Amino acid sequence: MNHPEHETYSPSYGALSFVRSNFLILTVCMIIGRFFYRRHVSPLADLPGPFLASGSRLWKFWSVLRGHTETDKVNMHKKYGPIVRLGPDEVAFASPNAAADILAVGKGYTKTDFYTCFPMIDNPDIFTEIDENKHAKLKRYSVVPYSLNSMGKMTKYVENVENELAGKLDKFADSGRTCDLTDWLHWFSFDDQLLGEVAFSVRFGFLEKECDVGGCIAGIDEIQFYDGLIGQVPPLDYLLRRNPILPHLPSWFQSPPLQIAVMAIGEVMKRKAAVEQIGSAYADDRADLLGQLLEAHAKNPDEFTEKNVIAVAFGAIGAGSDSTASTMQSFFYLVLNHPNVYSKLESEILTAEKEGKLSQMVSFSEGQALPYFQACLNEAMRIRPALGLEYQRFVPKGGATIDGKQYHGGMRASVNAWALHRDQNAWGKDADVFRPERWLEGDAKAMERNMYQFGGGRHLCIGRNLALLQMNKLLPQLIRRYHFEIVHPGRPLKHHTTFFVVQKGLEVRLRKQAQ
Numbered sequence: 012m013n014h015p016e017h018e019t020y021s022p023s024y025g026a027l028s029f030v031r032s033n034f035l036i037l038t039v040c041m042i043i044g045r046f047f048y049r050r051h052v053s054p055l056a057d058l059p060g061p062f063l064a065s066g067s068r069l070w071k072f073w074s075v076l077r078g079h080t081e082t083d084k085v086n087m088h089k090k091y092g093p094i095v096r097l098g099p100d101e102v103a104f105a106s107p108n109a110a111a112d113i114l115a116v117g118k119g120y121t122k123t124d125f126y127t128c129f130p131m132i133d134n135p136d137i138f139t140e141i142d143e144n145k146h147a148k149l150k151r152y153s154v155v156p157y158s159l160n161s162m163g164k165m166t167k168y169v170e171n172v173e174n175e176l177a178g179k180l181d182k183f184a185d186s187g188r189t190c191d192l193t194d195w196l197h198w199f200s201f202d203d204q205l206l207g208e209v210a211f212s213v214r215f216g217f218l219e220k221e222c223d224v225g226g227c228i229a230g231i232d233e234i235q236f237y238d239g240l241i242g243q244v245p246p247l248d249y250l251l252r253r254n255p256i257l258p259h260l261p262s263w264f265q266s267p268p269l270q271i272a273v274m275a276i277g278e279v280m281k282r283k284a285a286v287e288q289i290g291s292a293y294a295d296d297r298a299d300l301l302g303q304l305l306e307a308h309a310k311n312p313d314e315f316t317e318k319n320v321i322a323v324a325f326g327a328i329g330a331g332s333d334s335t336a337s338t339m340q341s342f343f344y345l346v347l348n349h350p351n352v353y354s355k356l357e358s359e360i361l362t363a364e365k366e367g368k369l370s371q372m373v374s375f376s377e378g379q380a381l382p383y384f385q386a387c388l389n390e391a392m393r394i395r396p397a398l399g400l401e402y403q404r405f406v407p408k409g410g411a412t413i414d415g416k417q418y419h420g421g422m423r424a425s426v427n428a429w430a431l432h433r434d435q436n437a438w439g440k441d442a443d444v445f446r447p448e449r450w451l452e453g454d455a456k457a458m459e460r461n462m463y464q465f466g467g468g469r470h471l472c473i474g475r476n477l478a479l480l481q482m483n484k485l486l487p488q489l490i491r492r493y494h495f496e497i498v499h500p501g502r503p504l505k506h507h508t509t510f511f512v513v514q515k516g517l518e519v520r521l522r523k524q525a526q
């Protein structure tokens with residue numbers, strides 16, 4: 012005869028009640044089990060790397076959250092070597108040979124979902140588009156507006172901003188007050204290119220108002236911090252920014268629109284209306300970036316849509332200004348902290364001036380013809396590249412050979428310019444040292460091939476011409492006009508990495524050079 016207790020018992024009920032009463036412990040066991048499964052059951056199991064990284068993306072996430080991921084990556088490669096397991100299915104490489112393989116054109120590597128976490132999420136631009144065919148199309152229509160030739164035509168307007176900066180810095184030179192040069196270079200970059208003279212023919216007024224107008228720079232940094240961090244674990248974006256519930260939550264729950272993006276879109280609309288009314292896409296007589304993009308759209312409205320114009324123009328906001336500012340800040344920080352370098356550089360520029368080799372406003376080609384200046388700029392871009400996060404690519408489906416070793420298809424392969432630029436095989440034993448002379452002693456062309464400050468291959472920075480134009484003009488122009496004295500020699504720059512390395516705190520005193 013059955014006992015009543017036996018009548019109600021069933022094995023599934025027993026299992027369920029066990030799960031219910033031990034839910035927490037079971038969840039922890041599952042997470043740990045998954046971690047060890049991913050750590051050991053993987054073709055990457057034998058690679059060295061931080062323990063946490065071998066079975067989860069926590070190490071990467073934590074490193075970006077701390078804000079100094081670029082130095083973490085340098086130290087990581089020093090500790091574990093040039094090939095490091097950076098995630099359950101991700102490998103970080105530190106040798107320029109590996110970078111050449113991963114970033115090369117035509118080898119089938121594609122950008123990872125890391126890039127999809129950057130705005131605009133529903134309207135990708137050249138930087139965020141991960142479909143290579145769509146990317147190629149966007150790029151085809153943007154190459155001419157971004158070309159050196161087009162940028163060169165904007166020289167007059169770039170010089171207006173240079174003069175405005177000089178007017179401001181003169182006041183510090185006259186009064187002997189100190190100034191934070193990092194701020195001024197930041198404001199210059201934003202006025203100059205972003206919604207500024209080159210891209211939109213609009214002066215936003217950072218220099219004029221001597222501040223981060225409307226908190227735009229801080230706003231962009233905040234957004235890029237989110238993008239860079241969540242990009243380490245892209246599915247999180249679906250819980251946060253892409254969460255379909257978000258638009259239905261109260262407004263205080265949502266981040267306010269970025270003022271600068273609103274302005275950019277407004278400017279696109281204004282110009283589009285002008286095309287319809289007066290038949291011109293240009294604000295005045297200048298062929299700015301936006302005007303040229305709208306012209307390309309007018310010729311091929313179905314291929315290069317209005318949405319594409321907005322995306323590409325908006326892309327210039329995210330990609331262009333912090334990067335150029337960061338590079339110029341690093342240049343001054345490194346040069347001024349090396350008095351011998353600074354005095355050689357200053358002497359080269361002042362001698363060129365005396366010999367009549369510099370126009371009233373240093374031109375792009377005059378800047379390029381200053382060998383020691385070029386060495387200093389290259390060395391600054393080597394030691395402190397503006398982009399602190401990795402460039403990430405998926406290995407093509409059938410697998411691929413990277414720096415002589417085979418890896419499986421679909422794996423994430425990443426390279427970080429801070430680590431690549433310290434590879435001792437490529438740069439010698441003193442790779443960690445800021446020494447511009449190396450560019451004059453060695454084969455500069457060969458060294459340039461090992462430089463990844465602008466990325467590489469198919470996704471090589473499209474804005475590098477604009478950035479180089481600005482830097483080759485402004486930096487020698489400032490040094491010929493002022494003698495700089497650093498207020499706190501040796502004090503590290505305050506910096507944190509969002510996507511770019513955002514820097515502050517280079518206090519200087521300026522004195523006008525004798526005429």
Ligand code: HEM
Pocket residue numbers: 137138150204326327328330331332334335338396397398401402403463464465466467469470471472473474475477478
């Ligand atoms: C010194 C200044 C600059 C530096 C160091 C820099 C750096 C870079 C790097 C490293 C990449 C490749 C990123 C990757 O593959 O993950 C990139 C791509 C890009 N940059 Fe720049 N950049 C600079 C200036 C600019 C400017 C001024 C603009 C535009 C106004 C710009 C627009 C872009 C765009 C659209 C891409 C995506 C290219 C593609 O995927 O085909 N950049 N940049």
